[in-house]
């Protein structure tokens with residue numbers, strides 16, 4: 001991170017002094033700077049002259065005394081409080097009295113670092129994201145001790161470097177990690193409890209939530225040791241059990257399986273093996289589908305069947321010949337009535353998929369009198385390619401396999417899970433969105449800052465406040481209530497601000 005930050009500052013035209021612990025580390029840092037700017041030259045993003053200018057602005061040293069003239073020092077040593085405090089004591093000694101001292105810590109308390117220095121008013125957090133030259137977000141943290149001018153100076157500098165500063169207070173995980181790691185840990189817990197497989201969870205979050213990568217791919221990329229470290233810091237402050245690191249994550253870290261950097265984490269990275277392909281259901285001719293229910297969901301299901309070239313019908317005669325009946329009624333009572341009529345018409349062996357409104361399929365399945373033939377179905381975006389499919393304890397395993405194959409023949413990517421509220425996507429996405437609403441409600445950060453943190457810091461296509469307004473606060477509250485009713489975790493109760501907006505029928509922004 002230190003080399004990346006030095007590059008950003010030098011690219012912004014500033015003179016930089018880079019300090020390392022010894023000559024060997026200094027040479028490694030020099031190598032990082034040369035190769036990073038060299039790659040930019042190769043890609044045609046930087047001329048060779050500009051590269052020389054940038055590198056010429058950076059002086060490398062192992063002597064802290066060389067920092068004596070600096071206006072701002074950014075510390076990026078390993079994430080250990082004792083080490084950071086030692087470094088800050090040294091900085092305090094060698095730096096000018098008016099110099100601002102910043103830490104790039106991801107998860108330690110900036111206040112914990114500030115209180116042991118002789119200049120707590122001039123200590124700020126400046127949290128760059130990796131890789132620093134590429135990522136646009138920088139979280140700028142002021143503690144209760146920091147003077148506002150120091151925070152403003154750093155935020156202005158960050159803006160001048162072409163980055164987007166988000167200025168916030170000193171809370172574990174700040175905005176981006178606080179929101180991201182609750183979600184990542186919950187994905188690990190979902191795997192651990194057998195709710196769904198690693199591949200189904202990753203595929204569902206990519207295809208159903210539009211994320212650039214699934215949670216296990218992302219954790220392996222970040223490094224599982226770092227994930228554990230960040231979660232422990234957040235849990236120490238939040239005491240929210242959703243931040244208590246999943247035992248599976250802890251086990252992998254203890255085993256030294258840290259993700260990409262060690263060749264194995266949630267996935268195994270074997271350079272000689274071909275890249276893993278997402279599991280696809282076998283193709284085949286489009287099935288004959290019966291759609292029961294009226295309303296937008298039923299229309300969307302009929303449209304997707306049409307697109308796949310499937311024959312669709314809803315009369316008793318049609319239903320009698322169907323491979324698959326999809327219940328897509330808008331309310332549970334209507335769904336149960338329609339289903340029992342449809343099931344009577346259906347031939348033995350027809351697979352019945354229920355799009356349960358309240359999140360679990362078993363009640364509808366029991367109402368059919370043929371629960372072994374029933375699976376749950378959720379289309380996070382009816383115009384999209386993902387189908388989440390749940391099997392209940394009563395579903396015949398062979399029926400679940402046939403249901404997945406039939407949905408695959410409708411051109412859908414199928415993510416399978418157990419019969420729990422929210423399937424995969426909503427069960428992971430809504431608690432994250434709720435955390436964002438709670439953060440907004442608590443006044444920790446404003447809507448623009450929260451959205452910027454997730455889009456610019458984590459590469460999310462849209463921010464959580466925008467997501468909530470797209471989904472609708474009322475629907476978000478309904479799904480959260482279903483999740484809360486099932487799991488009874490207090491953190492899943494909809495945030496008061498969200499409930500207020502849902503009641504008022506008013507978007508958050």
Ligand SMILES: NC(=O)c1ccc[n+]([C@@H]2O[C@H](COP(=O)([O-])OP(=O)(O)OC[C@H]3O[C@@H](n4cnc5c(N)ncnc54)[C@H](O)[C@@H]3O)[C@@H](O)[C@H]2O)c1
Nearest residue numbers: 001002019020021025076077078079104105106128129130
């Ligand atoms: N890696 C990330 O993705 C990331 C992202 C944001 C923030 N951070 C934070 O940035 C900081 C550094 O993380 P990293 O991943 O670059 O760690 P790293 O271990 O890769 O690099 C730390 C560097 O600090 C040097 N160092 C150690 N002791 C020193 C001392 N006394 N004086 C000067 N240099 C010293 C080491 O030689 C090493 O080069 C941590 O606080 C981390 O939480 C990391």
